[in-house]
Amino acid sequence: MTNRPRPLELIATPFKGSWRAGAVWALVFALFIVATVAFWPAFKGSTALNDALKTLPAAMLQAFGLDDFATPAGYLRGGLYDVLIPLMFAVAGAMFANSATSAEEDAGRIEMYLAQPVTRVAFMTGRIVSTMLWLVVLVIVVLVAQVLSDVLFDLQIGANQIISTVVLSGLIGVFSAAIAIAVAGITARPGLVLGVSLTVAFLGYIVAALFPISDVLKPWVGISPWDWALGGDPLVNGGELWRYLALIVPSAVLAIVGVVAFNRRDIRAA
């Protein structure tokens, strides 16, 4: 053992502490992707399905991303990237952030670390970086699973479109995690942390999916982080730079809010 403190431990400890959850999430993401793409050959070029779907109200098709199911982009959007994968990223982000911060504090386990020669800012930053690293891992897992599945089941779609879509979906998870971190910085109440971040994610989806159906609400669709991320249909068009920034910048601000608030308050006792 050395005599010099190694602050990278503040990242490594929570990262290692979440490996079981990370492994389960990675497995679930990969399984959903492979299982969905595996059915692509049955839908490929199918006009019958499109005809059947056209009997549904156009608004419903739009809301659930079911239009154009016979094309690669339409199939992936309807099966994975309109709801499922972004929602999973949102839940994963909130849960990783919560378990690294407020859940640990609520359980009385961070006192041991904060009694060491580390600042609260460094501690919280370590927890944030650990959360983001897990989301990066999941983005990589999703990308690898998607690309391998596409090759295996002959789903032809551009690499730029896939990378943009997966990264933007991952950024929904980052945004959700950042909300959790902001709340966790203010108070060590895991229920509240998860509740706020998941409510924002869910409402964001509702706004992005349903507001465009209504002429009155349509102008307000831009308030949804889901619309910032996926509103440009990245499976067809790729992702514009502003969409990445629209999620990264507020996420960074929320994370800073969490760190500053955490640095100012009492730490909950065991």
Place this chain on the structure above:
Amino acid sequence: MEQGSGLALRIAGLVKDYGSVHAVGGIDLEVERGQVYGFLGPNGAGKSTTIRCILDLLRPTSGRIEVLGLDPRRDGVEVRGRIAYMPGELRLPERMTGHQLVATIERLRGGISDERRDALAERLDLDLKRRLRDLSSGNRRKIALLLAFAADAELLILDEPTSGLDPLMQQVFQQLVAEARAEGKTVFLSSHVLSEVQRAADRVAVLRAGKIVAMGTVEELRGRARKRVEVWFTDAPPATELAAVSGIVNPLTEGRHFSAVLDGPIQPLIELLARHPVASLLVEEPDLEEAFLDLFAKAPVGDAA
């Protein structure tokens, strides 16, 4: 207080409120370097709250704390680098082994040698290969003790350190405290168990309801506590005179035997007895447990001596 002065800890007017609840209501104390300082009080007296303020885990409502000449808020990293802390309520990462936890803390603070770690584990009869979730509460406390005493710290802050330890381990703990003092370290020992403090502490502060109600050496505090007095006279006891002595409580006369509780200086009683034929006299030093319980109960809050 300047760095390098004789004080390891100075607390002045510390107040910590949680809304309308006054957890700590204005504490003043000073701990000299190299001292073992007992911080006594019943559960809920505010001991852990005070300690958590010292570590900057809690932010005081008002008051001033200086640790080793430094401000724990402004100089928190340096302060905590020179402190080893054992929390009263222990929550450890369940999936880690003892080895992994010690390694994690070592990576955060440095200064824990393998030799010191292994020697302490042997003395504490601790298997560091086992996962923390598989350890008994006593063994978890031993892990926390190991972390506190293995650190190269100038000030050890130990909150209820022997809670859950068997008598043999309590002896080892007393030895470790004595060794720490011999090495010039300061030990701030919080407890509601008097026996663990009386053997180790140079000075003691007694806390009740968030305020210090007594302060001094163990002997001084023992002297302030009530004593049991029994006198055997060769003739009938001067019951009326005895009952009138200052501090005499619950006087009881049976034949030539007189007994009472003395709550005050003994000199007036001795002067009275000198004028009468006394066959035998017994003044029982209070059991420390009783003495401090007495202090907890009777001292008006804020009347620290």
